[in-house]
Amino acid sequence: MAHFDPNAKPFSHKWLNERLGVDTLKRVLSTEYWIPKNINFLWAMGMVLAATFGVLLISGIFLLMYYVPTTKEAFDSVNYTIMSQVGYGWLWRHVHAVAASVVFLIIYIHMLTGIYYGSYKRGRELIWISGMLLFVAFSAEAFSGYMLPWGQMSYWAGMVITNLFSLGSLNLNGLVEWIRGDYVPGQAFLGRFFMLHVVLIPLFIIGLIVLHFGTLRLPHVNNQDGEEFDFEAEAEKWKAGKKKEAKVIPFNPVFLSKDVFVMGIYFIFFFYLVFYHFEFAMDPVNFDPANGLKTPPHIYPEWYFLWSYEILRPFSKNIGLIAFGFAQVIFFLLPFLDRSPNVAPANRRGIFKIWFWLLVVDMVGLTILGKLPPVGTWTIVGTVFADIFIALWIALPFVTKMEKPIGGK
Amino acid sequence: MKDLKILAVVVFFTLVTYWGVEPFAHSQMHKHVEGHNFTYPDIKASGLKGDPAKGKAAIAACTSCHGIKSQGIKAPMDAMAASAAYGVNPPDLSNVGALFDTKYLIAFLQNPAHAAKAKKMAMPAGMAGTAQGAADIVAYLKSIAPKEISPKEAFTTACGRCHADRYGKWTQIGDVPKTKGNIKTGNDVELTKFKMNVAKYQDKLADYMGKLPPDLSIIARARSEHYLKTFVEDPQAVLKGTAMPRVGLTKEGFEKVDAYLESTGDPSKAKREKTGPWVLGYFVIFTLLAYGWYKSQWKGLH
Known part of the structure; x- marks a missing residue:
């Protein structure tokens, strides 16, 4: 057992340190x-x-x-x-x-x-x-x-x-x-x-x-x-x-x-x-x-679910569900779908730069489309944006595989 | 500075998203109805000048169903009996002249269902005889109307016989009474009786209107002000086929009703406006102090 100073006042710094290691905690977690x-x-x-x-x-x-x-x-x-x-x-x-x-x-x-x-x-x-x-x-x-x-x-x-x-x-x-x-x-x-x-x-x-x-x-x-x-x-x-x-x-x-x-x-x-x-x-x-x-007359989720709602909506029932399931899990796989060893901001990573900004624009687009009534042109545009989302993720391993290493790594 | 550039990108995408899911999406979801500011252009002004004295002489035609409390005329039936007979309780006429549009009232007296754009109306057409008779009665009602009318009175006269407002403790048959329950049993017989009457009234009303008109407690938050304004002015223009009649409020009359709806639907508005600047002020000072701390900590690091 560790050494406990019999003279340490209860709840004094030393007393706490011997029992809780507050100095170590402070060092490891903060300073x-x-x-x-x-x-x-x-x-x-x-x-x-x-x-x-x-x-x-x-x-x-x-x-x-x-x-x-x-x-x-x-x-x-x-x-x-x-x-x-x-x-x-x-x-x-x-x-x-x-x-x-x-x-x-x-x-x-x-x-x-x-x-x-x-x-x-x-x-x-x-x-x-x-x-x-x-x-x-x-x-x-x-x-x-x-x-x-x-x-x-x-x-x-x-x-x-x-x-x-x-x-x-x-x-x-x-x-x-x-x-x-x-x-x-x-x-x-x-x-x-x-x-x-x-x-x-x-x-x-x-x-x-x-x-x-x-x-x-x-x-x-x-x-x-x-x-x-x-x-x-x-x-x-x-x-x-x-x-x-x-x-x-x-x-x-x-x-x-x-x-x-x-x-x-x-x-x-x-x-x-x-x-x-x-x-x-x-x-x-x-x-x-x-x-x-x-x-x-209009049922829609809160704004932060709209992009995945719009991936569900434009397709037929079963395909929509599969696309929706895909959208829910695909972000988890990002570390394994990105095949490039480069750790760098997207704007220095060639095609990945385009991939990133396409993803942002596509998700903003899906979010807006997810709230619009699913009629006429909006349905078509929605389908295109949902297709782009899926295509982006399928393309990711290939895009990143082709990426040139930065800085001779 | 790089931080500001990054912030600009973040703000840009945030604003585009906001614009898309709020103003733009709502403009696509709801058709925009431009109101006429309670001028009722489809009703032609008769140009007739009413004589209040003649109207007063002819008022018996009205008081066979309506009361005029301010003139000491009681309604011949109470709300319960009236709803059993007509489906809805006819309004007391004391405040009518203060709330409703003159030319609308004249048109209404001649043909209620037509003026109200309603499929049916318990009140029969032609009660005032000629157009001149209608103008006389309206002139009389205007002459007895109070100068000042409270938001609640406006609401109860214009809306309150079909719509309850439970947060304002209003039912279609009046205010929820203050009753005392039996302390030994916890029962409140008077209140239970009142509730039974409300239920009976509502059942009759639902038969008359096709459905029970909604409680308006927080309609002020469920619909935009523009929607309420254009809907009350001309229900059919906003929601085709609705059982709600056009009630013919004046602009001022609607504002009174609107004030009441806001008082029960958004009662914290005044407190919100009072507290807001203090909280924001606190965080501005907080941020200034934090900036000072940040600058002192990062001094000489680059």
């Missing part, structure tokens, strides 16, 4: 957790996401105190009790709704940053995969949360998405009923999604965030030029006081100081949305109470 110096503000998106998750968690806890998960009372507990009877209930609700939408904007920026700078390459595969697991968990969290106000869009989105599990011509209606606990979304359905939203999925998310941070620790964060260097040697330079020459900075306080500044700007934007522009995150259709006898 000697080395981050490359050559970075831009996009490197702060991870902390922005962590902060937004915190905002969602805290606002969610306040909403949970008054929300009633029954089909009879859910709608009014949100729209009446929380909005007008609870002090600042309206603020927590708008914060929660806006954060739930904006978190996906930041997730997409974070993902595309990773793709652009090649931050998923050898050594960093698990960062990418744990990040994708987080994306899936956040998607499930967003969908289950969307059921809770029990408005028209909650009900009909729940109907449409659970229907997907009949898997087209396999007609697995029994499976759909099993998931719903009823023939149509009802009390069992709402209770289940309530549980998922407030307990099970948040637990997964917290665990995955820890894993995601863990996967970063050994391979370290990538930098703006994809430059590979010896973190140990650079850290020594920093510790020797050669801060100008060192290619690294400590997470705390140097990297954090920039993160906090970026977060400040982000929160100005965020609270501007909360107070003056929240409508985009709260669809008007969901302010009509759920009504199983009245289908809304």
